[in-house]
Amino acid sequence: MPDPTPNRDTSSWPKAVFFDLDGTLVDSVPDIHEALNETLASYGEPPFTLEAVTRMVGRGVPVLIERAYASLGKDIDPATRDKVVARFLSIYGPRAARLSTLNAGASETVRRLNEAGIAIGCVTNKPEAETREILAHFGLEDLMAVVVAGDAGPEKKPAPGLLLLAAERAGIDPGDVLFVGDSENDVAAARAAGMPILVLRGGYTALAAEDLGADAVVDRLDAIEPYFAALGPVGHGS
Numbered sequence: 744m745p746d747p748t749p750n751r752d753t754s755s756w757p758k759a760v761f762f763d764l765d766g767t768l769v770d771s772v773p774d775i776h777e778a779l780n781e782t783l784a785s786y787g788e789p790p791f792t793l794e795a796v797t798r799m800v801g802r803g804v805p806v807l808i809e810r811a812y813a814s815l816g817k818d819i820d821p822a823t824r825d826k827v828v829a830r831f832l833s834i835y836g837p838r839a840a841r842l843s844t845l846n847a848g849a850s851e852t853v854r855r856l857n858e859a860g861i862a863i864g865c866v867t868n869k870p871e872a873e874t875r876e877i878l879a880h881f882g883l884e885d886l887m888a889v890v891v892a893g894d895a896g897p898e899k900k901p902a903p904g905l906l907l908l909a910a911e912r913a914g915i916d917p918g919d920v921l922f923v924g925d926s927e928n929d930v931a932a933a934r935a936a937g938m939p940i941l942v943l944r945g946g947y948t949a950l951a952a953e954d955l956g957a958d959a960v961v962d963r964l965d966a967i968e969p970y971f972a973a974l975g976p977v978g979h980g981s
């Protein structure tokens with residue numbers, strides 16, 4: 744048992760919890776996999792396995808397409824890539840939540856924190872339209888104080904800009920926000936933004952969860968709350 748820390752007031756920390764989307768709130772890769780293969784087929788290219796696509800997700804759609812073509816051993820110039828991105832989104836957009844499922848504890852955790860007065864955000868490299876479609880499909884969009892997606896303007900994660908924009912829009916100091924993600928991009932973005940970071944095991948990364956450099960690793964999203972006291976303004980960084 745950890746020592747009790749009676750003088751530490753962490754009851755008001757965090758003021759907000761931001762969640763990554765793909766691989767964190769939602770296991771979204773089945774829909775990405777299907778749409779990517781349909782996109783590639785339309786250009787006469789062969790399909791990838793679900794596992795291969797899982798390793799391509801995490802840096803946004805343009806990088807997904809670049810990684811797919813790199814895996815095919817093909818160079819792709821920026822103009823062609825943008826055309827393929829547009830085709831992918833036209834296929835993926837209308838059915839981004841058909842095969843996807845919520846990760847264990849996602850809905851309950853977002854609801855409970857929201858009821859406790861903690862502002863909830865979603866900060867993802869995925870574009871906003873598809874992000875909102877997925878959140879709405881799972882009944883989470885209305886619970887979000889802020890949604891900042893990959894096309895919001897700032898450089899995508901691992902840069903900190905999307906997280907900082909979300910904090911600004913929520914009117915909350917970045918140090919009062921906990922970020923929950925699944926990959927090295929999330930950890931790097933959170934560190935650069937000055938936010939503590941928890942990582943969910945089993946997300947979209949080739950690395951072991953313990954090696955991502957997060958403040959802690961959780962097996963399920965409903966296991967994050969016990970970490971609040973330790974990661975709060977006093978505990979963080981100690």
Ligand SMILES: O=C(O)COP(=O)(O)O
Pocket residue numbers: 763764765766800801802803804807866867868869870900
């Ligand atoms: O769109 C992606 O590549 C990944 O999105 P994420 O930031 O929600 O993991």
Ligand SMILES: [Mg+2]
Pocket residue numbers: 763764765766767801924925926946947
């Ligand atoms: Mg992710």
